[in-house]
Amino acid sequence: MLTIQIVEYIAKLARLGLNKKEKEKFGEQLSKILDFVEQLQKVEVKNIEPIAQITGLENRERIDEVEQFAGEKKLLDLAPDTDNGYFKIKTVF
Amino acid sequence: MLNKLTIKQAHQGLIDKKFSSLELTEDCLSEIKKRNKKINAFISIDSDLALEKAKEADKKIGQGVEIGVLEGIPLAIKDNILIEGIKTTAGSKILENYIAPYDATVIKKLKNAGAIFLGKTNMDEFAMGSSTENSYFGPTKNPRDLERVPGGSSGGSAAAVAANFCLGALGSDTGGSIRQPASFCGIVGFKPTYGCVSRYGLMAMASSLDQIGPLTKNVEDAEILFHEIKGRDGKDSTSIELNSKLEIKNKFKVQGIKIGIPKEYFIKGMDKEVEETLKKAIKKFENLGAKIEKVSLPHTDYALACYYIIMPSEVSSNLARYDGIKYGYSAKEKIKDLLDVYLRSREKGFGDEARRRIMLGTYSLSSGYYEAYYLQAQKIRALIKKDFVQVFNKVDCLIAPTSPTIAFKIGEKIDDPLKMYLSDIFTISANLAGLPAISLPCGLVNNLPAGLQIIGNQFEDEKVLAIADIYERSE
Numbered sequence: 001m002l003t004i005q006i007v008e009y010i011a012k013l014a015r016l017g018l019n020k021k022e023k024e025k026f027g028e029q030l031s032k033i034l035d036f037v038e039q040l041q042k043v044e045v046k047n048i049e050p051i052a053q054i055t056g057l058e059n060r061e062r063i064d065e066v067e068q069f070a071g072e073k074k075l076l077d078l079a080p081d082t083d084n085g086y087f088k089i090k091t092v093f
Numbered sequence: 094m095l096n097k098l099t100i101k102q103a104h105q106g107l108i109d110k111k112f113s114s115l116e117l118t119e120d121c122l123s124e125i126k127k128r129n130k131k132i133n134a135f136i137s138i139d140s141d142l143a144l145e146k147a148k149e150a151d152k153k154i155g156q157g158v159e160i161g162v163l164e165g166i167p168l169a170i171k172d173n174i175l176i177e178g179i180k181t182t183a184g185s186k187i188l189e190n191y192i193a194p195y196d197a198t199v200i201k202k203l204k205n206a207g208a209i210f211l212g213k214t215n216m217d218e219f220a221m222g223s224s225t226e227n228s229y230f231g232p233t234k235n236p237r238d239l240e241r242v243p244g245g246s247s248g249g250s251a252a253a254v255a256a257n258f259c260l261g262a263l264g265s266d267t268g269g270s271i272r273q274p275a276s277f278c279g280i281v282g283f284k285p286t287y288g289c290v291s292r293y294g295l296m297a298m299a300s301s302l303d304q305i306g307p308l309t310k311n312v313e314d315a316e317i318l319f320h321e322i323k324g325r326d327g328k329d330s331t332s333i334e335l336n337s338k339l340e341i342k343n344k345f346k347v348q349g350i351k352i353g354i355p356k357e358y359f360i361k362g363m364d365k366e367v368e369e370t371l372k373k374a375i376k377k378f379e380n381l382g383a384k385i386e387k388v389s390l391p392h393t394d395y396a397l398a399c400y401y402i403i404m405p406s407e408v409s410s411n412l413a414r415y416d417g418i419k420y421g422y423s424a425k426e427k428i429k430d431l432l433d434v435y436l437r438s439r440e441k442g443f444g445d446e447a448r449r450r451i452m453l454g455t456y457s458l459s460s461g462y463y464e465a466y467y468l469q470a471q472k473i474r475a476l477i478k479k480d481f482v483q484v485f486n487k488v489d490c491l492i493a494p495t496s497p498t499i500a501f502k503i504g505e506k507i508d509d510p511l512k513m514y515l516s517d518i519f520t521i522s523a524n525l526a527g528l529p530a531i532s533l534p535c536g537l538v539n540n541l542p543a544g545l546q547i548i549g550n551q552f553e554d555e556k557v558l559a560i561a562d563i564y565e566r567s568e
Contacts, residue, residue, distance in 0.1 A: 007452075014409060014455040015416070015432075016448055017440030029510055030453060036511055037398040040469050043476070050471030051478060052301060053331070054527030055288050055551060060330045074194040080423035089418055090431045 002027045002034070095120040096167075096257045100314040103260055104162045107154060114154070114165030114209070117260075118147040121167045121211055125258045133233045134243075134252040136172045137180050138212035143167060146209045153207070162317055164207030169259040171250050172213035173220055174305065175294040176200050183296045184216040184228035184246075187415050187422045187442030197294020198329065199263060199305055199322040206321050211259050214249030218444045219412065220270055220298045222246050223516040226507050227446045234503070235278060237541060241500040244274030244516075250308045251278040261309040261318055265295055267302045268400055269495075269520025272532035275308055276495035276544025279534045281561070282308045283315040285554050287527035288333040290319075291326030299407035300331075302400075302524040312533060312562040319554070335554060345559040348382030353488035357393035358519055363497040370536035370543040371494050374564070378492070381567060386488055390480040393522060395473050400521045401514060402457050402470035408447075409454030415442065449510060478526045485550040490560055494519050495532040495544030519546060529554040531561045 007027040011018050018026065069075075081088040095117045098106065106112050122140050129135055150165030170176060173183040175193035177200075182188045196204065203210075217227035225233040225248025233248040235241040236256035243252040247264030251274035254262050264271040266284040275282025283306045290305045297303065307318035325334040354375065359368065379385055417423035417438025424437030443451070457466035484491065496516060506513040523530040528548055535545035545564075549557035 010452045010456050010459070013459060014451050015413075015435040015439055016443070016451060017436035018448075019440075022448075026449060026452060029449060030456070032511055033401060033449075033453060033514075034456075037401055037466070037470075040395060040398050040402065040473055041465070043392070043395055043469075043473050045469065045472040045476070048472040048475050050468055051475040052471060054301065054474075054478065054525075055286070055331070055333060057288070057331060057333070062327060062330075071194045074192075075420075078191065078194065078420035080417065080420075087418055090428060090434050092431045 001031045096124045096260070098260065099310045100162065100166055100260045100317050103166055107165055108160065110154070114147040114150040115144065117165065118143050118167045118209055118211070121259055124256070125211065128256055129258065131234060131239060132236055132252050132256055133231055134214055134249045134256060134258055135169070135212045136182055136184065136215050136230050136249070139179065139210065143209050143211050150207055150209070161206050163203065163321055165209065166261070167209045167211050167259050168203065169211050169214050169250055169253040169262040170200070171216055171247050171262070171264045173216060173265060173296040174200060174263060176210060176213070179213065181213065182230070183220070184218045184230060185443065185447070186229040187438070189229070189422065191421055195294065198291035198326045200294060202322050214247070214253050214262060216249055217246035218447050219296065220246040220265055220267055221408070221446045221450055223269070223273060223513055224501070224506065225249060225274070226503065227444055229444060232503055235500050237279060238500065240502055241541070242277065242503055244277035244496070244500060246270040247282070247308060248274045251275055251280060251282065254278070254280045254308050254310060261307060261314050263305060263318070263322070264308050265303055265305050266524065267299050268404060268524050269517040271306045271308060272495050272520050272530060272544070272546060273516060275532045276542065277500035279542030280308060280310060281312055281315050281531065281533045282306065283319060283531045283558070284523060284529065285319060285323065286335065286529045286551050288331045289323050289335050289554060291324070291329040291332045293326055293328035297411040299404040300411065301407060302404060304524070312531070312558060312565045315531065316558045316562070319558070335552060345556070345563070346382070347378065347560060347563045349384070350490070350560070351384045351386055351488040352378055353386050353388035353484055353491045355388050355390045355393065355484070355491055355493060357390055358493040363494065364499065364538065366538040367494055367498060367543045370538060371545065374535040374545045375492060377564065377567065381563065388484045388488060388491070390484060390522070392473065392476045392480050396477055396522045396525055397514065397518055399470045399473045399477065400525060401453070402466050403474060403525070405450040405454035406457050406467050407454065408450045409458065412447065412451055415439065417442070446510070474525050477522060481526045481528060481550070490557060491548040493546045493548065495546040496520070499538050499541040499543055523548050527551055529557045531557055533561050533565060
């Protein structure tokens with residue numbers, strides 16, 4: 001069972017705000033899911049290479065050319081707050 | 094009633110000048126107007142743009158220009174695929190007002206082919222779900238029974254095709270999100286080999302598993318859409334060029350091919366009547382001259398657990414981009430500093446399932462757990478792939494149910510995430526192994542459709558489509 005402290009720790013790592021009720025609910029649900037995936041520990045994986053790219057591609061290279069994206073203004077228009085062509089954010093501290 | 098046609102039929106009608114693209118598009122829009130309120134297949138509809146494009150197609154036809162098979166054909170697009178200038182929400186509050194700044198590669202290709210976009214279809218938030226109940230814009234209903242789910246996460250696309258709101262649709266499939274809703278709605282849904290279709294402009298959920306594919310009224314239409322959207326793309330480094338061997342297809346016969354029946358897919362928990370429809374489908378293949386062989390995929394039992402480590406890990410990384418700063422919902426109240434912007438925007442912007450998966454992934458990837466969870470799952474993924482490689486040395490394709498049940502009731506599984514996850518038990522292996530797989534209707538259970546799944550070897554998409562096509566035509 002995930003403790004409230006662990007739920008809070010994960011939520012902080014994930015930058016997710018949670019209220020008290022949610023911490024309890026997610027703690028319970030995540031514990032159940034983690035119990036379920038626990039079965040993976042039983043599988044013998046000695047000498048097995050982990051797989052990340054399923055069709056076996058490696059080092060796909062391309063010519064490193066700069067291409068100007070024409071929609072710069074459109075991108076900035078999507079931001080909640082901008083200033084003079086920059087994203088504007090809240091103070092860090 | 095033109096909206097009931099298949100893509101191929103409509104194309105024939107357009108070149109024979111039996112009707113115009115405008116009439117075809119108007120029929121789709123009027124059906125949407127009549128029934129979408131109840132079904133809720135669309136998040137947004139753009140009638141004006143669709144009608145304008147239809148007129149353009151008609152002008153071309155009028156001038157005697159030779160047209161492609163998708164010219165003037167009205168389609169629906171899942172709302173996690175970007176169409177420039179159109180609202181694209183991924184079913185999430187966090188992107189409620191997001192206007193796509195560019196076209197996805199598949200959209201560019203469909204635009205070049207002259208296809209018409211009627212609107213964007215409803216989906217589980219960021220494609221996370223098996224019922225389309227996890228949408229910020231309300232659940233989609235199954236057109237065949239409004240009390241039931243259409244499946245998910247491409248439930249809006251599946252419902253739109255089944256309700257004849259459009260002639261075909263695009264969806265995305267990470268663990269079954271094209272095939273399972275196709276099965277629940279009684280239509281065809283195809284997930285190509287991983288990488289055959291560019292993911293550029295598809296909102297990333299789990300990048301090593303995500304794949305765009307068609308949802309259509311029959312196999313022939315799925316093939317038409319697939320051929321239009323596939324191909325290597327410089328903007329997606331995982332994309333590949335499939336060497337299309339269409340000439341094989343025309344001569345392709347089911348007679349003499351070997352079909353494997355994986356014993357692990359016929360297990361307890363499967364609906365008895367669904368199993369019966371599958372057995373009938375297998376019998377039909379036998380009658381067509383196929384050799385049926387029992388095979389084993391020993392690591393099947395671990396696929397679901399493996400998926401629920403790998404997928405959320407990738408989700409937690411991909412969804413980190415929604416930070417309330419670059420785009421999307423940004424919390425304004427009780428904000429002191431930058432950290433508050435992240436915490437509150439993501440708290441209010443994401444629904445429960447998205448937050449569950451982000452946390453699950455964050456946990457699996459966090460220091461001290463990475464090896465036990467993520468690395469272990471990647472090794473098991475290798476074993477699952479190996480199972481398939483060995484089986485495809487012996488057989489041409491595999492047959493399995495798409496889902497263990499028919500469409501379930503709305504609300505039935507929403508409070509129990511694990512129970513919901515089990516809906517994908519027969520579809521996720523194809524994603525983990527990067528295989529092409531199609532779902533097509535194979536009978537009714539209590540008047541609701543059951544789905545037959547045909548799984549092929551990597552890069553043998555054409556063979557899967559050819560086998561499905563022969564099955565369908567021999568009804």
